[in-house]
Amino acid sequence: MAWRREISSAGTVMSHSGERPMTTGPVTGKTLSDSAPDTPRSTNRGSAARTRVAPTSSLCSRVSAAAMGSRTDSLRTNVAATGPMSIWSPSRSAMRSETGLPLTDTGPPPCGTCTFAPVTVTWISQWRAAMPSALSTTAPPGAAPMRWSPALSGTGSCSPSGKTSFILLSCNGEGRAGQHRRVSYPCPGRHRGKVRQACDAPRRTWRGSGRPGPTSQAFKSARRRPIQASNAASAACARRLRAMDSIDILFAYVIGGFGAWAAALMMLIAVQGDRLHRDVLLRCALGFAVLGAGMVLSGLVERTARWPTLTLALSAVVATLVIYRALRQLVGVPPIPRPRRLSEIAALCLLLLVAWSAGSRSFALAFHLVGLALSLGLTWAVRRALLAPRNAAETAMAATLLFYAGTWVFALYATLQHDGPEHRHLLYVEPPLLAAYGVSYALLPLLVGAHVLNLANARLDRRLRRQASTDELSGLLTRRALNECTGKWQADVLERGRQPVVVLLDVDHFKRINDTHGHERGDQVLRAVSGRLSGALPAGTPLSRWGGEEFLVLLDAADLDEAGATAERLREAVGGTPFAFGATCLRVTISIGGAPWPAGGVFSRAVAKADAALYAAKHGGRDQVRMADAG
């Protein structure tokens, strides 16, 4: 739809094809020269604007509405009749603080897509003034002044600098039909990337020239370019923006929400096993369900509403805290007391609520700071898994949480860097990174879910192995565990030039102890004997409960005599001092039989020979050591 304007002799700008007539008023803006303390940078002084009126761009309308309609800021621009395009700003930060918009110094000329019209724009910030006098232009001397409604037509484009983007608004500055002038307006940061995309080709051309701006020839050709081309590019931009916008939301919220629900479902299905894993998985499932609900709700409801952002932020915080607790539980960190936990949740929610009511900017910052703090807290809770992982599952979990914390660091950075108007997305990263964030956050719950299951499995595996290798009563190696390590042990001893010796020990008349004092006392005796045996042996010596009241030791000795002496020490350690169990005092003796395990020999053969020696010791009167010959 083309906008045509006429400026009446009284300075009234009329919109013929648009719905809203432009209002006019006295010139309130200062000119560049009288308002700018520093000289504006300029390009191609002397070029005159002689182009046709630009039609309304949906992009521009949208951006105008978003950037200005939603704000009550006012912006006044002065447009000189001729002269270079320049934008004065005292300083970027000052302008930003006044306008809340990404203002730059003199912008470079627009890219080739856009018709260039040299105008001087002076920003005079009276930002809190009401709309629609947000944007007013002062016609050049001799031309009728006009005031510019923000809904005025324009075309979307960007500067070729790749840093600063503008939305170029059209106006008939001189009040003559068939002419138009463009005023640079900062493109909201959210759309910069996309606008730039549409202008890629001309920008490259411009950059390729290696000059700070287009040549005058390029200027002229740009000015001659049919305005329709510019409009088509703007329309393409707008379509792209709309498509990207919906994709962003889908990715970031709905798909992300389903990812969280999928993780929750996966955990609920896997809820089995012992109490610890059941609790951890249930908590994680609850956390992901809350997060999923918040994300899907936020993605589906009306886009302009602000409350879904708050609900999503709150659900994200609560969900993260629930998962945080579950992970602490999983890695064995002592739980935080319930009152402290609840007060932490309440404090964070309150903080977000206050920030939300203070405005979009403070809410975004508060949310990102909370997100970063929580992600760092999660990483800190599992730091042991990061520094000294016991298995691959722990490494994967720690790496995922580190990545998660990293995404918050970058998101916070993007928020601080964000120059455009606020939007209802929680994340301020720009496309295509926003889509990447959406995909990552959709996958993260599934990843974390898989890691939690992996960790639970690894823990169960460890427990089973421990149970299989450690005798429950005595705490010594089981027969199976000893059998598993014999080959390696023998090779090691032989390599050091030592003699491997197998020694069997048996408690004498143990049945009598059981019969006299009961099985309970019998167990106590077995535990006490185990303690004395392991205390009398060098650390690391393989000692197992071979079965019942029988023990097996693998001795590493210089020769059989030395092994016999060690066996004698063991016998003395057990039988030398009676055991005291409360008022009961018991003297327990052991008989020992040993046999060498030569290189190339079979372990079971050595055990059989040691057993024969033990039998001899029993028959020899018990409480003695017998060593089999080397032969």
Ligand SMILES: Nc1nc2c(ncn2[C@@H]2O[C@H](COP(=O)(O)OP(=O)(O)OP(=O)(O)O)[C@@H](O)[C@H]2O)c(=O)[nH]1
């Ligand atoms: N309390 C207790 N008793 C056990 C355990 N394992 C085996 N026993 C008992 O140990 C006793 C072994 O008795 P025997 O094999 O007859 O040998 P003994 O009485 O020690 O006699 P000698 O070996 O000939 O000196 C049996 O009564 C078993 O029930 C155990 O784990 N706890």
